[in-house]
Amino acid sequence: MASGTPPIQHTLFPHAQMRSGQLDFYNDARAAAHEGKILLANAPTGIGKTAASLSGALESALMAGRKVVFLTHRNSHHIQAMIESRAINEKRKAELSVLRPECPSLRIIDKISKHRMCLLRAQDPSDDSPYLRCEIANCRHSRPKPSVPISLLENPISASESVQRSLLEEYCAHYAALAAVRDADIIVCDYSYLFDAQIQGMFRTRLGRALQDCDVIIDEAHNLPDRIMDINAREMDEKTLKNASRALSEARKLAADSPEMLAQISLLHSYLKNTLSPSVKLLVGESGAAKEEKRLTRQQLSLFLPATFAQQILENPLFDGETLSTLLYDTIDFLRAESSKPGEGGRMDIDGLASLAELAEFLNSSEKAASGDPAYGAFLRSSEDRMLFRIRIALFDPSIISQQIFSDVHSAVLMSGTLIGKKGLCDLLGIDGARTLGIEEGAYLSPFDAKRQRVRICNWVSSRQRERTDASRLKVMAAIIDEAARACAPHSLAIFYPSYEYLRMVKDNLVLSGFRHETEMRGERHPLVEERKIRIESRTFEDKPIAFHGVVGGSYSEGMDFRNNPFKLIIIAGFPFPKPDARHDAYEGYLKGKFKSDSRAQELASILPAAIKSVQAIGRGIRKGEEYCYCLLIDDRFANYIDYFQPSFRGKIELLAATEKKKIWEDIYAFMAQMDAAKEG
Numbered sequence: 209m210a211s212g213t214p215p216i217q218h219t220l221f222p223h224a225q226m227r228s229g230q231l232d233f234y235n236d237a238r239a240a241a242h243e244g245k246i247l248l249a250n251a252p253t254g255i256g257k258t259a260a261s262l263s264g265a266l267e268s269a270l271m272a273g274r275k276v277v278f279l280t281h282r283n284s285h286h287i288q289a290m291i292e293s294r295a296i297n298e299k300r301k302a303e304l305s306v307l308r309p310e311c312p313s314l315r316i317i318d319k320i321s322k323h324r325m326c327l328l329r330a331q332d333p334s335d336d337s338p339y340l341r342c343e344i345a346n347c348r349h350s351r352p353k354p355s356v357p358i359s360l361l362e363n364p365i366s367a368s369e370s371v372q373r374s375l376l377e378e379y380c381a382h383y384a385a386l387a388a389v390r391d392a393d394i395i396v397c398d399y400s401y402l403f404d405a406q407i408q409g410m411f412r413t414r415l416g417r418a419l420q421d422c423d424v425i426i427d428e429a430h431n432l433p434d435r436i437m438d439i440n441a442r443e444m445d446e447k448t449l450k451n452a453s454r455a456l457s458e459a460r461k462l463a464a465d466s467p468e469m470l471a472q473i474s475l476l477h478s479y480l481k482n483t484l485s486p487s488v489k490l491l492v493g494e495s496g497a498a499k500e501e502k503r504l505t506r507q508q509l510s511l512f513l514p515a516t517f518a519q520q521i522l523e524n525p526l527f528d529g530e531t532l533s534t535l536l537y538d539t540i541d542f543l544r545a546e547s548s549k550p551g552e553g554g555r556m557d558i559d560g561l562a563s564l565a566e567l568a569e570f571l572n573s574s575e576k577a578a579s580g581d582p583a584y585g586a587f588l589r590s591s592e593d594r595m596l597f598r599i600r601i602a603l604f605d606p607s608i609i610s611q612q613i614f615s616d617v618h619s620a621v622l623m624s625g626t627l628i629g630k631k632g633l634c635d636l637l638g639i640d641g642a643r644t645l646g647i648e649e650g651a652y653l654s655p656f657d658a659k660r661q662r663v664r665i666c667n668w669v670s671s672r673q674r675e676r677t678d679a680s681r682l683k684v685m686a687a688i689i690d691e692a693a694r695a696c697a698p699h700s701l702a703i704f705y706p707s708y709e710y711l712r713m714v715k716d717n718l719v720l721s722g723f724r725h726e727t728e729m730r731g732e733r734h735p736l737v738e739e740r741k742i743r744i745e746s747r748t749f750e751d752k753p754i755a756f757h758g759v760v761g762g763s764y765s766e767g768m769d770f771r772n773n774p775f776k777l778i779i780i781a782g783f784p785f786p787k788p789d790a791r792h793d794a795y796e797g798y799l800k801g802k803f804k805s806d807s808r809a810q811e812l813a814s815i816l817p818a819a820i821k822s823v824q825a826i827g828r829g830i831r832k833g834e835e836y837c838y839c840l841l842i843d844d845r846f847a848n849y850i851d852y853f854q855p856s857f858r859g860k861i862e863l864l865a866a867t868e869k870k871k872i873w874e875d876i877y878a879f880m881a882q883m884d885a886a887k888e889g
């Protein structure tokens with residue numbers, strides 16, 4: 209504990225006992241909140257992160273009248289945060305009434321995505337438009353009655369419970385939750401509320417408080433740099449241009465009584481139809497981006513620059529100094545207002561108006577990339593016939609968004625079971641080293657028995673690009689997996705590969721007889737993931753074991769907990785370096801420039817992400833104390849990068865030399881026999 213933190217007087221920890229590592233984490237979370245620090249917490253699975261971080265931060269926050277914002281992107285973690293928050297209310301009534309006698313109950317708000325909290329969507333689940341009515345025009349549910357947020361604060365319920373209740377009481381669960389944020393003590397929500405440039409302003413206004421009055425807890429924080437880059441990327445495709453052009457054509461009717469707006473809309477429509485769309489088509493045709501994504505040059509991007517648009521409107525003093533995106537925003541505001549007027553006659557098509565907004569956002573970002581800002585890059589991918597395309601404006605520097613947030617908040621806890629490379633994480637996020645706590649590498653004590661996990665590296669084969677196309681090397685990889693699976697049977701195993709292509713190539717060479725195969729598909733998401741999970745869980749006790757094939761960093765290698773976890777052997781078939789494509793090369797190139805070091809850039813862009821993903825996948829093996837797992841890492845590069853794994857984990861890893869091939873079978877068989885015997889005993 210840091211020296212300035214007062215001793216515990218009124219603990220809000222909601223359970224009878226704290227595990228040893230959990231107590232250390234709780235003390236550090238308290239210290240961070242008391243002293244306004246940024247805690248980097250490498251907290252292993254099973255330690256009880258949510259209870260420790262929430263109760264640790266709350267004590268100081270409540271006394272000082274601050275809020276706790278708990279950020280997570282996983283549904284299961286929303287549920288856990290709500291369970292722990294409600295447990296504090298139930299089990300720590302006496303302590304709460306001492307800390308805040310005037311309002312001894314915690315006011316908790318759970319906020320999931322707008323789409324999932326929309327009343328209209330809940331009433332009509334078949335509506336699959338990507339846009340919601342209130343994003344385009346007025347929705348009568350956007351101003352909930354004051355009694356609704358008050359009731360949510362007085363009797364905290366989860367976001368999904370609120371949606372169920374909204375169907376009976378006819379209120380919008382999204383806006384009701386936002387209206388309650390101002391008076392909430394704890395807000396559980398997605399990263400995007402603080403880290404999406406488009407919505408953070410709205411959320412900060414809703415908070416009714418400066419970020420200096422907030423303690424922020426970030427769950428699964430190892431993901432934060434990638435998530436920030438992802439949620440702040442902007443995309444445009446052929447549908448965006450088509451729908452936006454159609455929307456502007458329709459919009460002229462709404463502007464009939466406003467000559468200036470009519471002129472503006474006509475000019476935008478003409479520019480989109482006659483200049484921008486043909487230019488983009490030409491760009492797509494010439495790019496050769498059908499097989500793989502291509503980076504667009506500044507020259508190619510110049511068609512999105514304000515100067516290009518200005519050439520079209522130089523003759524028109526009305527638009528002097530305007531950029532295309534600002535004119536689009538202005539037009540959208542006008543159309544929203546017109547669409548919201550009573551009567552159906554003037555209503556705009558939702559998808560068309562939303563495409564205009566998407567185009568405006570895209571152009572706003574593309575102007576940064578086109579003007580040479582190195583933190584942005586534009587990438588194009590198209591279909592073989594060039595009819596379908598997508599242009600993505602990527603952000604390479606998450607600190608552009610996060611540096612100010614971490615400088616503004618009163619305190620923060622960045623926690624994860626794989627928070628390795630903490631210094632690198634701070635560099636990527638722009639966190640001031642002087643404010644950090646727990647920056648040294650190391651983890652809190654795991655509650656799991658180290659003997660129940662064995663980790664071995666096979667270092668006589670790899671998944672390097674040159675070995676992927678070598679049939680004999682693929683056979684060696686497959687033979688090791690077959691051998692390991694035989695030793696593990698009748699238990700189930702999960703094999704994680706660095707990519708879908710490599711999964712297919714190795715799987716084609718496997719024998720793996722006697723197993724039921726489950727294979728993750730590219731881009732597999734909810735509800736398919738949920739269906740497969742249920743299928744795997746329901747087969748756990750059947751006679752045939754499961755061989756699950758997935759990719760490292762896919763939907764199953766992170767954050768997936770199986771009831772009665774069937775996997776006793778986890779194999780990572782290849783060191784999961786990111787795919788060396790145009791976007792990755794550009795990202796690493798940006799980091800080289802920023803940190804003036806090739807090796808630092810490679811470490812941050814390639815090695816650390818691969819190490820974190822590997823540890824996440826290995827972690828699927830043990831989610832509870834009574835479970836056990838053998839982990840086989842097949843690639844000599846695991847041995848090269850052992851120093852990037854958590855210190856506690858490094859100690860468990862042993863190398864299997866090529867001369868010990870036979871030992872794989874013996875070692876796995878002996879481990880399973882020992883664990884099974886202990887279970888029986």
Ligand code: SF4
Pocket residue numbers: 322325326327328329340341342343347348349350380381382383
């Ligand atoms: S206001 Fe609420 S109910 Fe109406 S469209 Fe928006 S999210 Fe849906």
